Amino acid sequence: MNEIQAKEEIQLIREMIEKTKMSGAKAWKYFFIWGIIGILGVFGMYILVYFEKYNWIWINWFVFVGLGVFLTQLFREKEEKRQKTKTYAHIAISHLSFACGIAFCLVGFVFPLLELYPYGVIPVLISLIAGILTFGIGGIIEWNLLKWCGVFWWLGAVGMLFIHWHWRGLMFVPLLIIGYIIPGFVFRSEFKKSVKNAS
Amino acid sequence: MHHEKLVKLDPTIHSRIRLAVLSILASVKEADFTYLKETIGTTDGNLSTHLSKLEQAKFIKVKKSFKGKKPVTTCSISQKGKDAFSKYLKALEDIIHFKRP
Numbered sequence: 001m002n003e004i005q006a007k008e009e010i011q012l013i014r015e016m017i018e019k020t021k022m023s024g025a026k027a028w029k030y031f032f033i034w035g036i037i038g039i040l041g042v043f044g045m046y047i048l049v050y051f052e053k054y055n056w057i058w059i060n061w062f063v064f065v066g067l068g069v070f071l072t073q074l075f076r077e078k079e080e081k082r083q084k085t086k087t088y089a090h091i092a093i094s095h096l097s098f099a100c101g102i103a104f105c106l107v108g109f110v111f112p113l114l115e116l117y118p119y120g121v122i123p124v125l126i127s128l129i130a131g132i133l134t135f136g137i138g139g140i141i142e143w144n145l146l147k148w149c150g151v152f153w154w155l156g157a158v159g160m161l162f163i164h165w166h167w168r169g170l171m172f173v174p175l176l177i178i179g180y181i182i183p184g185f186v187f188r189s190e191f192k193k194s195v196k197n198a199s
Numbered sequence: 200m201h202h203e204k205l206v207k208l209d210p211t212i213h214s215r216i217r218l219a220v221l222s223i224l225a226s227v228k229e230a231d232f233t234y235l236k237e238t239i240g241t242t243d244g245n246l247s248t249h250l251s252k253l254e255q256a257k258f259i260k261v262k263k264s265f266k267g268k269k270p271v272t273t274c275s276i277s278q279k280g281k282d283a284f285s286k287y288l289k290a291l292e293d294i295i296h297f298k299r300p
Contacts, residue, residue: 016219020223085230088227
């Protein structure tokens, strides 16, 4: 084998790895689902606050979070049926998402219901975990935009400390748009582009 | 060039399709037959032949199962395959950099 043939083989290896790289990273669907569900949940909560139905706020979040879990599961099952590869990135993202999902439930429902801290702390902790999830996925798939979105969530968590706790929940709207929905859109088009280039 | 003869390439990997299969399997946990066929751009029969050679050399593991009622063949790389693939890459680098192994 000569140098040119060796370079051709290296090129073939690179090409195969590139084609495979994006096949498991379909997390953009879940960014959309949770971005939209989060915004609807925030609006639902403030509508209930406006009508002074404070006891319904928990139910509001149980319904929206339940809907999010249901849709996530539905898409996951659909995806698994069509899935032709199992990448290490996909496995890492699944584990990270599951761990953060558990953390969201604990800091958002269990601990506040046990009155471990005041309600005003919930949005701060949720933003911190959302930042870990977004930054972590960005690191796994080597996508800097998503890492910056994670940083944005953390800045949001710090920013929440400077506003009255009644209005902290509203900060989720810009955070969800910039930290989940916009990267979801960009991710989707990048993913489709990479699939098109690979085929 | 003398170095061309000095670098020894593993004959089991030294085929375009087998090299492509190992490149894909080295970057995923597992991949099914259809995915390999579509990504490499080959035929069922051709891919089967090459997979058998890799399986005989114990470079890959082939698992046959069912997804619903559909039969699925899933392939994954073995440790022996990973080592052989690394050695092959090293050999290619040696050729490119004019180094003796």
